[in-house]
Amino acid sequence: MITQVAKRFVKTVLPLAQGLSITFxxxxxxxxxxxxxxxxxxxxxxxxxxWRHVLRRYDNGLERCIGxxxxxxxxxxxxxxxxxxxxxxxxxxxPGERYARRYEINMLRCIFCGxxxxxxxxxxxVLRDDYELADYHRSDFIYTKxxxxxxxxxxxxx
Amino acid sequence: xAEQELVTIEINGIELQVPKGEMIIESAKRIGVDxxxxxYHPRLGKEQAANCRMCLVEAGTKQPDGSVxxxxxxxxxxxxxxxxxxxxxxxxxxxxxxxxxxxxxxxINHPLDCPICDRGGECPLQNNTxxxxxxxxxxxxxxxxxxxxxxxxDYVVLDRERCIHCARCTRFSQEISGDxxxxxxxxxxxxxxxxxxxxxxxxxFSGNTIELCPVGALTSRVYRFxxxxxxxxxxxxxxTRCSNGCNIWLDYRPNRLVRVLGRExxxxxxxxxxxxxxxxxxxxxxxxxxxxxxxxRDNRFVTASWVEVYQLIASRIxxxxxxxxxxxxGAIGGAHLSNEEAxxxxxxxxxxxxxxxxDHRLERNQVAGGDTLLARLGVPFTQTAIADIEKAKTxxxxxxxxxxxxxxxxxxxxxxxxxxxxxxxxxHPEPTETELRFDEPLVLRYRAGTxxxxxxxxxxxxxxxxxxxxxxxxxxxxxxSLSEYTPARVAQETGVAEDALREAANLLGEGTVILCAGRVxxxxxxxxxxxxxxxxxxxxxxxxxxNGGLNILLPEVNSHGAADMGVLPDLLPGYVPVNDREARxxxxxxxxxxxxAEPGLSTQGMLEAAAEGKLQVLYVIGEDIAQxxxxxxxxxxxxxxxxxxxxQDLFLTDTAQYADVVLPAASVAEKEGTFTNTERxxxxxxxxxxxxxxxxxPDLNIFAELAVYLGKPxxxxxxxxxxxxxxxxxxxxxxxxxxxxxxxxxxxMPTLTDRGK
Numbered sequence: 001m002i003t004q005v006a007k008r009f010v011k012t013v014l015p016l017a018q019g020l021s022i023t024f025x026x027x028x029x030x031x032x033x034x035x036x037x038x039x040x041x042x043x044x045x046x047x048x049x050x051w052r053h054v055l056r057r058y059d060n061g062l063e064r065c066i067g068x069x070x071x072x073x074x075x076x077x078x079x080x081x082x083x084x085x086x087x088x089x090x091x092x093x094x095p096g097e098r099y100a101r102r103y104e105i106n107m108l109r110c111i112f113c114g115x116x117x118x119x120x121x122x123x124x125x126v127l128r129d130d131y132e133l134a135d136y137h138r139s140d141f142i143y144t145k146x147x148x149x150x151x152x153x154x155x156x157x158x
Numbered sequence: 159x160a161e162q163e164l165v166t167i168e169i170n171g172i173e174l175q176v177p178k179g180e181m182i183i184e185s186a187k188r189i190g191v192d193x194x195x196x197x198y199h200p201r202l203g204k205e206q207a208a209n210c211r212m213c214l215v216e217a218g219t220k221q222p223d224g225s226v227x228x229x230x231x232x233x234x235x236x237x238x239x240x241x242x243x244x245x246x247x248x249x250x251x252x253x254x255x256x257x258x259x260x261x262x263x264x265x266i267n268h269p270l271d272c273p274i275c276d277r278g279g280e281c282p283l284q285n286n287t288x289x290x291x292x293x294x295x296x297x298x299x300x301x302x303x304x305x306x307x308x309x310x311x312d313y314v315v316l317d318r319e320r321c322i323h324c325a326r327c328t329r330f331s332q333e334i335s336g337d338x339x340x341x342x343x344x345x346x347x348x349x350x351x352x353x354x355x356x357x358x359x360x361x362x363f364s365g366n367t368i369e370l371c372p373v374g375a376l377t378s379r380v381y382r383f384x385x386x387x388x389x390x391x392x393x394x395x396x397x398t399r400c401s402n403g404c405n406i407w408l409d410y411r412p413n414r415l416v417r418v419l420g421r422e423x424x425x426x427x428x429x430x431x432x433x434x435x436x437x438x439x440x441x442x443x444x445x446x447x448x449x450x451x452x453x454x455r456d457n458r459f460v461t462a463s464w465v466e467v468y469q470l471i472a473s474r475i476x477x478x479x480x481x482x483x484x485x486x487x488g489a490i491g492g493a494h495l496s497n498e499e500a501x502x503x504x505x506x507x508x509x510x511x512x513x514x515x516x517d518h519r520l521e522r523n524q525v526a527g528g529d530t531l532l533a534r535l536g537v538p539f540t541q542t543a544i545a546d547i548e549k550a551k552t553x554x555x556x557x558x559x560x561x562x563x564x565x566x567x568x569x570x571x572x573x574x575x576x577x578x579x580x581x582x583x584x585x586h587p588e589p590t591e592t593e594l595r596f597d598e599p600l601v602l603r604y605r606a607g608t609x610x611x612x613x614x615x616x617x618x619x620x621x622x623x624x625x626x627x628x629x630x631x632x633x634x635x636x637x638x639s640l641s642e643y644t645p646a647r648v649a650q651e652t653g654v655a656e657d658a659l660r661e662a663a664n665l666l667g668e669g670t671v672i673l674c675a676g677r678v679x680x681x682x683x684x685x686x687x688x689x690x691x692x693x694x695x696x697x698x699x700x701x702x703x704x705n706g707g708l709n710i711l712l713p714e715v716n717s718h719g720a721a722d723m724g725v726l727p728d729l730l731p732g733y734v735p736v737n738d739r740e741a742r743x744x745x746x747x748x749x750x751x752x753x754x755a756e757p758g759l760s761t762q763g764m765l766e767a768a769a770e771g772k773l774q775v776l777y778v779i780g781e782d783i784a785q786x787x788x789x790x791x792x793x794x795x796x797x798x799x800x801x802x803x804x805x806q807d808l809f810l811t812d813t814a815q816y817a818d819v820v821l822p823a824a825s826v827a828e829k830e831g832t833f834t835n836t837e838r839x840x841x842x843x844x845x846x847x848x849x850x851x852x853x854x855x856p857d858l859n860i861f862a863e864l865a866v867y868l869g870k871p872x873x874x875x876x877x878x879x880x881x882x883x884x885x886x887x888x889x890x891x892x893x894x895x896x897x898x899x900x901x902x903x904x905x906x907m908p909t910l911t912d913r914g915k
Contacts, residue, residue, distance in 0.1 A: 068273035069386040084383040086307075098274040098383050121273045123472055 045129035050114045052130040053105055055148040056123065063093050063149065064124035067100035071116035071125050078118060079109035103145035107133055167244040168220075170424050181206065182235040183213050189679065193248055194286045196372045197324035198236035201428060204332040204577065206236040207325045210264075212286065214256050216247045222893040229385055234258055239273035248448040249368070254290070261291035262751045267302050267318045267347070268373070273549050278375030280388035283322065286350075302347070311359040313379055314368060318350050321375035327351060327367035334430070335363035336572050336595035344837040356640050362591075363569070364559055365436035369420060369429075381417040385409070390416055395844035396833050397435035398494070398826050401712040402566040403542070403835025403903075404431050408439070408827050408846045415443045415827060415847070425545045425902045426839065432565035434901065441825070443846075447808055448822035449851040459820065464853065464863070467819050472867035473509060478774030484512035484754065486772065488764040490880075491779030491806075492518035492725035493714035496831025497840065497891075498880035500716065501731060502872060503779060506861045509525050509751040510870035514727050514736055514758025515773075521676070521713065524760040526728050530688040531708065535695065537838075538721055541707025542671050544837050548574040549705040551562035551669035552581045556608060556691075557592040558675035561859050564711045567673060568592065574671075581665045585612060586677075589784065600662055604652040609681060613690040614640055615648030627668075627699030636693060654667075668699040670706045674784040678710055680788060712836045719834030722888065722906075728757035732888030748886055751870070761787070768796035776800040779857065780823065806860060820855045829856035831877045832894060840894045841903035 025031060036043055044134075045051070056064045067084030083102035093099035116125050124148060162177040169186055176185045184200065186193050193860035196210035215235045220243035221683060232253060235246070247253070265287065272278040304318035323342070328351065331340045339361050343352045353359050368376050390409045394432060397404040399416070406422035418439050420431040441447075451467040452459040476484045477750040489507050492500040500518070507516045517524070532538050547553070560568040574580035575596055584593050585602035593601055604612045618640045620626050649656040672695060678833075681687045691708055700706030712718055724731035734741040736757055746753055765783075767773045769792060776796065787793035797803055797816035803815035814820045827846040834840045849855070855863075862874040878896045883891035890906040893899070 066274050066277070067383065069389055073279070073386065073388040084390070086383055096271070096274055119531060 032112055045131070049129050050112045050117075050127040050132075052128060052133060053110075053116070053143070053148055054108075054126050054128050054150055055103065055145065056126060056148050057152065058060040058095070059153060061152045062095055063099060064122045065100045065103060066094050066096055066098045066124070067103070068121065069099070070121060073120035074115040076115060077109045077111050079106040080104070081106075100145060104147060105143045105148065107141040108138065108144055119138060160445060163357065165240055165242040165244075167240050167242075167246065168244045170248055176240045177240045177248075178241065181218070182215060182233075182238045182240060182244070184264065185233075185240055186235065186246075191248055192684075193235055195236060196282060196286070196292050196322060197326060198286075199329075199370065201334070202326060202329045202370075206234075207329060208234040208237045210322065211260050213262075215255055216250055216253060219243050220245060237447060249280040257286075257290040258292045261287050262295055262297075264322050265291070265295055266297045267319070268322065269301060269306075271320075274378040274383075275317075275374035276382060281374060282372040294741070295870070304350070305397045309379060310353055310356075311361075311364055313433060313893075314359055314364050315377050315379050315382060316351065317375050317377065321606070323349050323351075323371050324372055326370040326372065327376055330363075330370055331361060333576060333870070334572070335361050335366070336576070337361045337363075339877065341393060342368065351758075359593055362433050362565060362841060365433050366420065366430050373803075378417065378437075384416040385411050390844070392419075393827070393844050394421060394839050395826060395843040395846065396715070396835075397439075398439045398715040398833075399434045400564065400566075401714060401717055401836035402426065402564060403568055403715070403833055403837075403839060403841055405841065406431060406437055410827070410847050411845050413443075413850065414525075415439060423545065423841075423902050425905070426835065426837075426841075427566045428569075429436055430566065430569055434565070439827075441808065442827045443850075444809070446810070447825075447850050448810060448820060448854070450822060450853040452810075452817075452820040454818045464855075467481065468864060471804055471819060471864065472869075475775050475868060478801065479511065482772075482774055483875065485515060486774040486801075487511050487513050487771050487777070488604065488759060488768070488775070489779065490517060490520075490722070490761050490779040491777075492516075492720035493520075493717045494780035495716060495720065495857055496829070497716065497719040497723055497834055497884065497894075498831045498877040499861065500720045500725050501884050501887075502858060502861040502874065504724045504731070505749065505872055506865050506868075507777075508753050509749060509872065510865045510868040514619045514756065515755050515764055516725055516758060517727050517761040517764065518717065518725040518781075519761050520781060520783065521679045521797055522682060522788055523679045523688075523710075524762055525685050525688075526757065526760070529710075530692060531710065532733060534692045534700060535708065537707075538792055538838050539712055539718060540709040541695075541700070542705065542709050542837070543839075543905060544570055544835075546600035546705045547571055547671050547673075548578055548580075549669070550574050550580050550671040552583065552665045552667065552671070553676055554666060554670055554672045555582070555584045555586075555592060555679035556672055556674045557586055558590045558592070558673060558711070559586065560673060560675065561595060562591065563675040564673070567711060567836075568595070570834045571671075571673065572596065583662050585662075600658065600665065602652075602654045602662060604654050605866055607654040609678070610683065610687045610690050611643065611648055612652045612654065613687070613694050614643040615645060615652070616663050617657060617664060617690065617694045617697050618643040618648070619645060619660060619674045620666060620694070623663065623668040625667060625699040627701070628697070629663065629701065631696050636697075655744075666694070666698050668694075668706060670698050670700055672700075672706075672708045673711060673713045674709065676713065678853055679713065709836075715835075716833045718836055719840070720839060721832055722838075722891070723884070727760050727763070730887075731884065732890065745887055748883070749833070763788075765789075765792050765796040768800040771799045771801075774801040775804070775909065776802070777804045777806070778813055778817075780812045781806075782807070782811040784816065806857065822851075823853050823859055823860065824849045825854040828854070829858065829877075831858070832881065832899075835903075837902045837905060838908075839905045840891065840899070842896065842899055 020111050023053050069082040073081040081104045084098050085101040164175045165178045172445040183193050193213050195213040197207045213235045214232040217233045220227045226245050254621045305315050308316045310316045328340045334336045339353050375709050390411050391508050392409050393407045395406050397406045404427040405423040407421050409417045419438050421428045422429045450461045454463040497681040553571050575582050582596045582599035584599050587606040645656050695708040783793040803817045804819045805814040806823050828849045830845045831843050832840050865872040893904045
């Protein structure tokens, strides 16, 4: 009888303990946690990850974007709208003749394929690692040029 | 045209028969063989330039023994005429290598700034490089640098770095437009396109060089950086800037017109546009467009809803009709409306208001009973088709600066002279630009005001010479009336030398095309002058056959259509006199309404009545009469003294400043319909964009809705449906149903008299 009870105990509880031991091994203090406390903590993204677009600048602060609209042409979701204008000596935005007066991306439509980045002849539009794109209103998903542009880099002293 | 001799040639092993002398590049098109090119253009010049070397082919001739003897070097197919037994290869290894070489050479000096070039995306150089060029260049050195974005006129920007020296623009300006303002400077690597000493490029056709340029060397200043080809949509349309009716493409981005391109129509504009047409449609996307109806309150315009303005207009019209009868209401306008709208406007006035006070004419040729031409030649205004002008033997440009007034007719006239050797006579009291575009034309510099004397003098000389054709003329009467116009007297009165008169009379004969424009239409004694011109036309044998004829070219886009549609005080649609009971009853049966039988007031009559305070309601549609009427002071007085003025327009014009109600109308890009050009060609235009505001309505809707408020609904669902009704009322328009209309439009033929062509 006793042996029977012991046999049953071993048959039922031991596997349970075995299984739980794996669980406990992955628990503090035996193991670092795998999940992160998201809003407070963030995971580092892979270098080639494709999230929110950024319009880059040259080191001297001029915009790289020349308003050529090739990104809009390459975009399979048709979510980019570009309106170009001509630089003048008084109002210079980019090095050449042409700059983007309006540059808008509809983030609701964007599928983050990165074709725009591939099409860009000056490396102006890039997809970076900011993935926090949720918002409350549809109209807020139209990202304008002002939102997309990098801040003007600080002059480096060396 | 004589039968052309056919020869048998062989292209890439395919045997075909082509007319002898046809260039191989064109023969290849017949069998769908693609030959790349830059400088070749079928419409440019008598001969091709053959300076881009892109269309090289290998060619040889078949020998009697069946072998082929090849030419030692590749030939340019744009200058290689087809001859019996010619054998051509377009895609051999040697040719492929030659093409790669040519493109590599062209790209050595080409900046490759495609991303910012307005031609990028629709550039023949890009396309040919993609299909035939090398993938990489061996040229690693610094490229040549020349001034970029150099404006040579208000419309054209020249980028000398991009130019590949194909000579298309220079050939266009020398051979087609004739102003010869563009030319190559220097030689070799320094070659560049330039105007004379960098003066402004003032050609009236400069826009075409932009379209011709196979790279982005000549680009538009208006369109500059507005869009890339993949950003925009295109819609077929008709130019609204004059009565020639050029076919155009409207290219637009969401609710903004970005540019206008020429659209091919062999019968009208071939593929050209004038600068007024190409750059003159900016008004469509102007910020100053009217966006909602306006009503005058306390001497100020306030916005109102359509319901309010319709009720106001309807009550004022009803009040006027009750107090003074339907004759106290009048409408001016229609030359800027489509055929369907013009038709509905006159139906609105005749059926819903009950008056014949309706007219579209702003010039002095407000002759009752239609035009003199209609009575004597059987056509309302023009006998010659635009395309037939090039077959003319003599072109008599009478009192018109054709380049300015009728640019596309001018291009045909110049083609007739340049390509086909027509003789040109120009009669004008002042030196005109048109004279400079022909080499030594016969110029008759008459004194202004002696037009009729000059024409009668020429008729007299033709009658005397014994060459006169006298069918359909009462000869004795004419001889008697012309006998006093002896050459000596005419020379003395008009100030034209007698020799010149005789020379001109000798040139006039069968195949003479007479082209008249604004000066004739605005002649104080228009009817007398028109009669004299008809006499001359009949005497030279151009009354009913051949390519010659009299053409009084019209001012506005749909002047002809408005007349066809009966926007005239004494004629119903189809030139039916209102007092012709039988014909009127036929239309009454179709419309199921009774029509006023008394002819109404012409524009002049309405304005005079309004100035005296006799007109209670004046409805002005799309015409700025305060500025454009031939007597602006009268128009202004009329607008001040009319009881109630309704103005329907795109903008708050000077006329609208006098208005009590202003209705915002849609532009040509925002509606569909048809226009009838000066040669009677009915052509369709399509809707491209939405109106700038939902409160802006097409004129068609405004007329239909106004009719509802006036208690006589004219049910209308679409322009197409109106056109079907027009076809019933005016059978000449029966072919113009939208689903039947061919691409080049329908040139309706008058069947009013058997004399009409």
